Amino acid sequence: xxxxxxxxxxxxxxxxxxxxxxxxxxxxxxxxxxxxxxxxxxxxxxxxxxxxxxxxxxxxxxxxxxxxxxxxxxxxxxxxxxxxxxxxxxxxxxxxxxxxxxxxxxxxxxxxxxxxxxxxxxxxxxxxxxxxxxxxxxxxxxxxxxxxxxxxxxxxxxxxxxxxxxxxxxxxxxxxxxxxxxxxxxxxxxxxxxxxxxxxxxxxxxxxxxxxxxxxxxxxxxxxxxxxxxxxxxxxxxxxxxxxxxxxxxxxxxxxxxxxxxxxxxxxxxxxxxxxxxxxxxxxxxxxxxxxxxxxxxxxxxxxxxxxxxxxxxxxxxxxxxxxxxxxxxxxxxxxxxxxxxxxxxxxxxxxxxxxxxxxxxxxxxxxxxxxxxxxxxxxxxxxxxxxxxxxxxxxxxxxxxxxxxxxxxxxxxx
Amino acid sequence: xxxxxxxxxxxxxxxxxxxxxxxxxxxxxxxxxxxxxxxxxxxxxxxxxxxxxxxxxxxxxxxxxxxxxxxxxxxxxxxxxxxxxxxxxxxxxxxxxxxxxxxxxxxxxxxxxxxxxxxxxxxxxxxxxxxxxxxxxxxxxxxxxxxxxxxxxxxxxxxxxxxxxxxxxxxxxxxxxxxxxxxxxxxxxxxxxxxxxxxxxxxxxxxxxxxxxxxxxxxxxxxxxxxxxxxxxxxxxxxxxxxxxxxxxxxxxxxxxxxxxxxxxxxxxxxxxxxxxxxxxxxxxxxxxxxxxxxxxxxxxxxxxxxxxxxxxxxxxxxxxxxxxxxxxxxxxxxxxxxxxxxxxxxxxxxxxxxxxxxxxxxxxxxxxxxxxxxxxxxxxxxxxxxxxxxxxxxxxxxxxxxxxxxxxxxxxxx
Numbered sequence: 023x024x025x026x027x028x029x030x031x032x033x034x035x036x037x038x039x040x041x042x043x044x045x046x047x048x049x050x051x052x053x054x055x056x057x058x059x060x061x062x063x064x065x066x067x068x069x070x071x072x073x074x075x076x077x078x079x080x081x082x083x084x085x086x087x088x089x090x091x092x093x094x095x096x097x098x099x100x101x102x103x104x105x106x107x108x109x110x111x112x113x114x115x116x117x118x119x120x121x122x123x124x125x126x127x128x129x130x131x132x133x134x135x136x137x138x139x140x141x142x143x144x145x146x147x148x149x150x151x152x153x154x155x156x157x158x159x160x161x162x163x164x165x166x167x168x169x170x171x172x173x174x175x176x177x178x179x180x181x182x183x184x185x186x187x188x189x190x191x192x193x194x195x196x197x198x199x200x201x202x203x204x205x206x207x208x209x210x211x212x213x214x215x216x217x218x219x220x221x222x223x224x225x226x227x228x229x230x231x232x233x234x235x236x237x238x239x240x241x242x243x244x245x246x247x248x249x250x251x252x253x254x255x256x257x258x259x260x261x262x263x264x265x266x267x268x269x270x271x272x273x274x275x276x277x278x279x280x281x282x283x284x285x286x287x288x289x290x291x292x293x294x295x296x297x298x299x300x301x302x303x304x305x306x307x308x309x310x311x312x313x314x315x316x317x318x319x320x321x322x323x324x325x326x327x328x329x330x331x332x333x334x335x336x337x338x339x340x341x342x343x344x345x346x347x348x349x350x351x352x353x354x355x356x357x358x359x360x361x362x363x364x365x366x367x368x369x370x371x372x373x374x375x376x377x378x379x380x381x382x383x384x385x386x387x388x389x390x391x392x393x394x395x396x397x398x399x400x401x402x403x404x405x406x407x408x409x410x411x412x413x414x415x416x417x418x419x420x421x422x423x424x425x426x427x428x429x430x431x432x433x434x435x436x437x
Numbered sequence: 438x439x440x441x442x443x444x445x446x447x448x449x450x451x452x453x454x455x456x457x458x459x460x461x462x463x464x465x466x467x468x469x470x471x472x473x474x475x476x477x478x479x480x481x482x483x484x485x486x487x488x489x490x491x492x493x494x495x496x497x498x499x500x501x502x503x504x505x506x507x508x509x510x511x512x513x514x515x516x517x518x519x520x521x522x523x524x525x526x527x528x529x530x531x532x533x534x535x536x537x538x539x540x541x542x543x544x545x546x547x548x549x550x551x552x553x554x555x556x557x558x559x560x561x562x563x564x565x566x567x568x569x570x571x572x573x574x575x576x577x578x579x580x581x582x583x584x585x586x587x588x589x590x591x592x593x594x595x596x597x598x599x600x601x602x603x604x605x606x607x608x609x610x611x612x613x614x615x616x617x618x619x620x621x622x623x624x625x626x627x628x629x630x631x632x633x634x635x636x637x638x639x640x641x642x643x644x645x646x647x648x649x650x651x652x653x654x655x656x657x658x659x660x661x662x663x664x665x666x667x668x669x670x671x672x673x674x675x676x677x678x679x680x681x682x683x684x685x686x687x688x689x690x691x692x693x694x695x696x697x698x699x700x701x702x703x704x705x706x707x708x709x710x711x712x713x714x715x716x717x718x719x720x721x722x723x724x725x726x727x728x729x730x731x732x733x734x735x736x737x738x739x740x741x742x743x744x745x746x747x748x749x750x751x752x753x754x755x756x757x758x759x760x761x762x763x764x765x766x767x768x769x770x771x772x773x774x775x776x777x778x779x780x781x782x783x784x785x786x787x788x789x790x791x792x793x794x795x796x797x798x799x800x801x802x803x804x805x806x807x808x809x810x811x812x813x814x815x816x817x818x819x820x821x822x823x824x825x826x827x828x829x830x831x832x833x834x835x836x837x838x839x840x841x842x843x844x845x846x847x848x849x850x851x852x
Binding site: 043071074075100101102103106107108109191194195196198199200202203205206207208231232234236237323325326328329330332333334335336337339416419420421422424427429430431432433434435436 | 458486489490515516517518521522523524606609610611613614615617618620621622623646647649651652738740741743744745747748749750751752754831834835836837839842844845846847848849850851
């Protein structure tokens with residue numbers, strides 16, 4: 023593959039991070055860095071704020087910041103995107119050829135042979151566009167590769183995504199803790215926990231992990247994959263309340279009613295739209311709490327996990343952190359062997375015992391595709407998830423990675 | 438002391454938990470249980486839902502649930518109140534003598550010699566009332582003792598309160614993680630974190646612990662001890678924004694404007710009042726985010742730590758958990774030696790190195806008194822806390838107590 027490059031004496035790489043943060047996007051960055059270093063890269067550049075920074079020629083030499091093996095370990099344990107991120111949507115080539123020219127110009131200036139982009143659906147579109155552009159222009163000496171990332175777990179092809187396991191572990195842990203809190207007073211109370219996930223309910227499904235012999239867990243779990251009916255919801259809560267005074271509901275921020283409206287739209291006055299055209303959601307828990315309060319007069323407690331759920335690396339999943347590191351390295355190795363227009367993926371070999379491989383796959387199959395929770399995993403008339411879903415999620419939250427605690431708090435690394 | 442009891446062959450105790458949950462109220466319960474067991478108590482009863490349950494004769498034999506040393510260790514690591522809690526305000530004796538008669542009747546029925554109540558200001562009032570009632574009625578064979586508890590750290594006399602250190606550690610940790618998250622996008626954004634504390638800003642002050650060479654921390658910290666001026670707040674945010682695009686604000690839920698109104702009152706339509714007459718606060722962060730958005734048009738992100746901050750025992754402070762256990766034991770020992778109408782307290786011997794003793798103190802000095810953050814610790818025109826405040830808080834978050842992780846999640850114990 024890419025045999026025309028022949029024998030290269032030295033190689034430079036550049037890596038960027040894009041989209042929303044996760045607890046392990048830096049572990050993938052560490053994996054890219056370590057693999058590139060181990061495979062003899064000369065220069066390892068990092069884009070500041072992804073493509074948006076690159077277009078402004080903002081980049082760093084990562085070896086200036088990662089000097090020791092311990093620095094790399096701290097990076098693995100640091101949430102969010104060390105290099106900074108962006109939500110820059112690469113325009114189509116025909117609309118803005120100068121954008122592509124500029125990117126290639128900066129890459130040429132730095133003598134880059136390998137370009138890596140760590141991100142989700144939208145970021146994989148960037149890799150797709152750049153690799154197609156390179157093929158069209160017969161640019162064969164720069165490869166463009168993607169490293170998957172998203173807490174939402176909504177990428178196609180890959181078994182799961184780096185970042186999901188740690189967010190799921192945070193959600194399971196916090197729902198367990200909130201379950202203890204929710205039952206403490208002898209009063210009628212409905213606790214409603216709002217969890218991230220616009221169109222895919224993977225994160226909200228993780229609330230089911232909390233249930234066990236030491237925890238009641240969530241009584242109701244609502245994913246955006248099914249239509250949300252407010253009257254049926256009220257009836258369900260009323261039914262559960264007949265046997266217990268404290269009810270705990272986990273609900274995705276993205277649940278919609280039959281008319282296609284977000285449940286929170288009734289509550290939100292001005293709903294903003296981000297640069298990808300996504301609506302910014304919030305207030306689903308508050309909206310439902312108001313409905314419950316009005317109908318039954320019970321105390322309610324709406325709780326939003328908000329951005330905490332994507333950056334709580336102090337309760338990160340060891341499985342997730344390690345896999346994220348591995349897939350970063352896998353993609354670098356493939357690139358150094360000539361691959362381009364590909365993205366790293368996870369392949370589950372076995373559920374019990376849990377066995378997982380990394381591989382690479384055509385980015386076109388992944389870019390701009392959203393993978394949602396299978397309908398057959400959503401049970402009890404759209405109010406819970408199946409044992410099969412739990413068996414799928416459970417291996418991904420196993421193991422703990424202890425932050426380096428300094429002066430009582432986790433040690434991080436920053437630019 | 439209490440020499441008239443003479444030599445008792447066996448003693449029964451009862452213990453209850455009251456008020457809002459913390460991460461370590463169960464560690465104090467474990468301390469009470471272990472000390473009572475070690476000192477030869479015959480029966481160790483637990484009130485279900487505090488005094489409210491006791492009045493309905495709802496109690497358990499704790500040895501039915503805590504059979505092994507490991508059970509006690511799991512209890513120390515379980516957030517919220519194992520026995521259940523209540524917000525029952527004991528009426529004055531003259532208003533409801535039958536309530537007191539009933540309590541004594543139930544205690545007599547169980548042959549209780551020692552009554553322990555773990556709680557905050559309001560719960561210490563219960564101990565005060567009961568011990569005064571016992572003295573008035575010449576009931577000398579039952580002691581009434583308090584064990585302090587509150588994440589709010591607002592109890593008088595004691596150097597700090599059990600529960601505060603773990604909540605502060607959660608706040609410091611999460612502000613660190615949110616700081617990484619807040620700066621990730623190259624956009625104008627104001628993150629506003631709302632932290633518990635009606636009248637005392639101890640918890641919000643803990644946001645200052647996050648700042649260090651690896652973390653920007655909070656740019657502004659607002660406690661309820663100073664008057665909140667919305668125009669001055671906007672001016673401060675605008676000033677900070679001149680040098681950085683991402684601003685992080687920590688604000689107490691209880692901040693009030695000069696006219697005595699809660700900042701969130703403008704946003705809240707129906708503000709409810711709990712059984713102690715406290716207003717239920719929420720929405721301060723949202724209210725301020727709206728004000729910022731309206732004025733500057735920047736993106737805002739209001740985040741409420743809500744009840745998560747009081748039950749996140751997975752990131753509990755080892756110092757806090759151990760001290761909570763110790764003070765529980767201290768109070769039992771004192772009661773067995775005849776003390777009544779007293780509460781356990783912490784006495785700081787030294788700040789650097791941190792050295793702390795437990796002691797007991799007259800409950801009358803503590804009941805119904807709120808200790809707020811000293812004005813001299815609030816600096817920068819009411820927008821930050823001093824190094825002295827940081828030196829006071831820092832020892833309380835030291836050390837980690839790892840939950841027993843089972844299947845990827847913390848193991849708890851429940852009734």
